[in-house]
Amino acid sequence: MANSRKKVRLGIVGAGIWGSNHALALHDHPHTDLKLICDLDEVRAKTLADKFGCAWTTSLDSMASSDVQAVTIATPDHLHRDPAIHMLQAGKHVLVEKPLATSIADARAILAAADQAGVKFMVDFHARWHPLFMGAKSYIERGDLGNPVMGYARLSDTIYVPTEMLGWSGRSGPEWFLFPHVMDVVRWLIAREPVEVYAKGHRGVLSGKGIDCFDAIQALFTFEGGASVTFETSWIVPNSYTNVVDNRLSLYGEKGGLELRNEPNLWVFTDRFHTPFASESVTRYGKA
Ligand SMILES: NC(=O)c1ccc[n+]([C@@H]2O[C@H](COP(=O)([O-])OP(=O)(O)OC[C@H]3O[C@@H](n4cnc5c(N)ncnc54)[C@H](O)[C@@H]3O)[C@@H](O)[C@H]2O)c1
CATH class of the missing domain: 3.30.360.10 (Dihydrodipicolinate Reductase; domain 2)
Structure with missing residues (x-):
């Protein structure tokens, strides 16, 4: 039975235009529990978290040490590397917005962290x-x-x-x-x-x-x-x-x-x- 499934605890990094769409989709999904939203901008993090009734933070460390199992990354195109690697190293499953990165060096570093972590990792090609x-x-x-x-x-x-x-x-x-x-x-x-x-x-x-x-x-x-x-x-x-x-x-x-x-x-x-x-x-x- 679909609704007896355990819900996946989720976090979002980046509470801008597209992170807000992640929140909308993940909050509505029957198998997910949106727990934590992280943005460097405190107002954005709080506003989006309040809208969906979850916790917020401005710190990637807090997201990494939280009990969320999977994290979506919706930071600007050139800023995917740090949050993605941080979350992968914390053992979270990760979905990164497209483009994976804007340089080959960043893309390789993220992929190496994903291989090392052995978690589920994908780019959002919706x-x-x-x-x-x-x-x-x-x-x-x-x-x-x-x-x-x-x-x-x-x-x-x-x-x-x-x-x-x-x-x-x-x-x-x-x-x-x-x-x-x-x-x-x-x-x-x-x-x-x-x-x-x-x-x-x-x-x-x-x-x-x-x-x-x-x-x-x-x-x-x-x-x-x-x-x-x-x-x-x-x-x-x-x-x-x-x-x-x-x-x-x-x-x-x-x-x-x-x-x-x-x-x-x-x-x-x-x-x-x-x-x-x-x-x-x-x-x-x-x-x-
Ligand atoms: N806007 C769209 O239509 C759209 C559509 C599809 C995909 N995307 C992708 O989604 C990603 C985000 O785009 P956007 O339009 O939402 O950008 P945006 O500028 O609206 O939001 C990005 C947010 O990330 C935050 N941020 C930056 N670095 C951070 C960090 N280290 N930790 C936490 N928060 C951080 C910023 O404060 C900002 O609130 C991009 O990769 C973009 O290509 C956007």
């Missing part, structure tokens, strides 16, 4: 649990598309995100904040790894505003078996765009194809054309 992507995956797993031939994946944000929403965008960039999602989802959908990559980036608009990162990047990947996929990302989409997020994906195989797009969201063209279902959350994120 597109894998989104009904649209799961729907797409089921067609590919059934073989309806045949061997992958080519694809296109775009994940972009309006310029509001780096200039107004995030306080640390100059320490990250669209390649860290956005690309991990689409690159993970394409690898997962076609079950192949990339073998070659060519990429071009543009700088100037954001750096002109004092935010030192790429404006936009296009990359052409070749995957095992020869399929090629173009990935593109922009952090300078004008705020006049209909959504904060612009997310599109198309995949073509030897027999069929599919596209995730606006209204209806999943188009599938195999032996027939059909649009199995629609989902609002991808297309309306951030705007009413």
